[in-house]
Amino acid sequence: GAVVSQHPSWVICKSGTSVKIECRSLDFQATTMFWYRQFPKQSLMLMATSNEGSKATYEQGVEKDKFLINHASLTLSTLTVTSAHPEDSSFYICSARWQSNQPQHFGDGTRLSIL
């Protein structure tokens, strides 16, 4: 149980394009989803928290106009990297949880490469 699916797993695109990453909870309803960024050999850095039906809450230093997050249903959240540039290249990982006292379950990440 508690499976989180992330799609795509890998994307390469040209600088200036926008990229959308999907995060789905397959066997539970996720009232809260989180988006993280991870650089090689580093820890996970929380970018934003999204609650279903509400605007996402962004961590300090994360540009909300750059990283658009939508959590329109209890099983789907999307992260759109707008006008992506090479410095946005990273490993993006989502997580989901059912309730606040439940653990977060992670997707398998999306490797984003901007040329």
Added chain:
Amino acid sequence: QQQVKQSPQSLIVQKGGISIINCAYENTAFDYFPWYQQFPGKGPALLIAIRPDVSEKKEGRFTISFNKSAKQFSLHIMDSQPGDSATYFCAATDSWGKLQFGAGTQVVVTP
């Protein structure tokens, strides 16, 4: 600023040996302490977790020891296997329900 401090950064252990990873925290409001295992190119997977009212939790070869007064907790991997080679992250949940991760420990189990 890392709210959860994790050590060592890397660890090499022989097959059958014990891997020990330590974490420390300052925020007494943390109320949930999970450990995650991450393989290259994959997302972290929940391994085992503990709440501060328990001093030890064991699941198979994995044991968490928790010292509330010292604000420290550790992961012990008994009878380490090559398949355990991965990066391990300790974490703590704050009052907002957000996970604060440690820096990670790369564990290599040699045959």
